[in-house]
Amino acid sequence: MDNRSPKAKTDKQLRDVIVFAVDDSGSTYTVASYWSKVQEQYDAYLSQYSPARIIPVLWNSKLTTVTHSQLAETIAKRAGGGGTRASNVATYLTTNNGHLFNVNKVCIITDGQISTAEVELCDRIFADGVANGALAVPEIEACLFGPYNPDLSVVAPFARAAKFTIRTNDSVLAEGDATLAVESSGLLDEIKTPDDLFERFEDLNRIIVVQNLGKTNQKLRDRLLELQKRLMDWIAWDNRRKLAELAARGGANDELGDGVVYxxxxxxxxxxxxxxxxxxxxxxxxxxxxEHGDEAVEDTGKRVARMIARLVDACTLGSFAIGALQSRRAQRATLAAAPDSGVPAAVVEEKDDPDMPSKFECPIMLDDTQVPVLLITTNKHYHDDYSMP
Structure with a gap:
């Protein structure tokens, strides 16, 4: 994709650069866990790219371009002061990208978060910049380092129209390509069956989350609901097809010869x-x-509805929450691993049922859409006393 606006300069003499933008606001002052991760990231960039291509900048209430030695000194001293104004980085990029140099990539590092008003200001700066001849930044690496577990507000305006990698202290949270708007790119039209949705869901969710951080996108919501209707219609058709096939096979699956196919x-x-x-x-x-959670045994229609609901939430809640980028499995693992989550261990209670005097035991589950518990009488099969559902 060509990110140049119609007015963008294409002067081949403009050098290609990588902007390495480090938050040195007051909250970073003397915070070893933050600055040690900044050092690791800086070393990685110096190893991967020519130092001559890297432009280091420090940003807080203002933005300062610095030399490599000055950045190294700031890291060593763990210096920090001032506020967190990501709009200064946005202004720097739109003022210079496509005019003084071509920005191939931005690495923006922070320990904190910004207000919705600051995010909206950044969005306006980028939109106005491109309209006035600046180049859009094609690739972003956003790093959320330090002890404070910030949300995605700093990430939002930089990543929503670029290839992105989002890092936390110990891992890559998400990667994707948000250069194409989901609601108008044809991505949803390519999903023809539930399996298409299941296969692409995690990638699609990441893109929708990043493009709509802090926003409400009613157009995309409507497109997602149209997709859900198409998939439900497909499921209904497929169910009719399967029933016809079962009827054609008939007694081949009628183990008891009672006319019932299981x-x-x-x-x-x-x-x-x-x-x-x-x-x-x-x-x-x-x-x-x-291993996989309740969704592993959901029927197809319920799974489609759940996934579409999650995508709708991603584009309508206006949230910057980091959890929106995690898979369901990762969310469960995070919750289970958090000792201060406030979620008590599950308690199993045994209660007498006056209508069921016999002792009961588990486990036979006949409904494969529910958590696996169905009581059966001791030493008896379920179907001995009760008709099959």
């Missing part, structure tokens, strides 16, 4: 009187849930 492996095992096979199938399903 497609669920647990139903099928119980219908055939194979209790051990039912237990094995249940254990397999439980293992799947424990």
């Amino acid at each position: 497609t669920n492996p647990i139903h099928r095992a119980l219908a055939a009187g194979d209790y051990q096979a039912a237990v094995d199938a249940t254990r397999s399903m439980i293992d799947t849930v424990l």
Whole structure:
């Protein structure tokens, strides 16, 4: 994609540069965990790129271009002061990119976050800059370092129209390409089946989150709901096709010869009187849930609805929350690993049911859309006393 605006200079004598922008606001003062990560990132860039290509800048309430030795001194002293004005970085880029040099990449490092008003100011600066001949920045690496666990507000205006990598202290939080607006790029039209959505969901979610951080995008919301309707129509068609195929096969799957065809492996095992096979199938399903969560055994329609709802939230809630970029599995792992999360351990209670005097035990689950618990009578198969659902 050509990021040049119609008015952008294309002078081949402009040198290609990488802007290395380090937040040295007051909150960074003497914070070892922040400055040590800045040093690591700086060393990595010096190894990967020619130092002559890198322009170091320090930003707080103002922005200062510095030499490599001055940046090294700031890192060593862990110096910091002033506020957090990301708009100074936006102004620097739009003033110079395409005029004094061509910015190939920006690495912006911060320990904090900014107000919604500051984010909106940055957005206006970038939009006005491109309209007046500045080049859009094609690639962003945003680093959220230090002890404060900031949100994505600093990231938002820089990454929403670029290839992006977002780092936290210990890992890459997200990578993607947000240069094409999802609502007008045809990306949603390429999703024809639920499997297409499932395969592309994580990438699509990252792009939608980054493009709409702090915003409400009603146009994209409407497009997502149209996509959901198309996929639900496809599911209905596919269900009719499967039922027709089952009817055509008929007695081939009618283990008991009672005219009932069981497609669920647990139903099928119980219908055939194979209790051990039912237990094995249940254990397999439980293992799947424990590894992948409840969504692993959702039916297709529910899974589509859940994923579309998450994408709609991403473009309408106006949030900068970092959790929006995490996968469901990562969110669960984070929650489970957080000792101060305030979430108590699950408690299993045993209660007497006056309508069910017999002792009951687990585990046979017949409904594969729910968490795996279904009580059965001791030493009896479920279907001995009760009709199949």
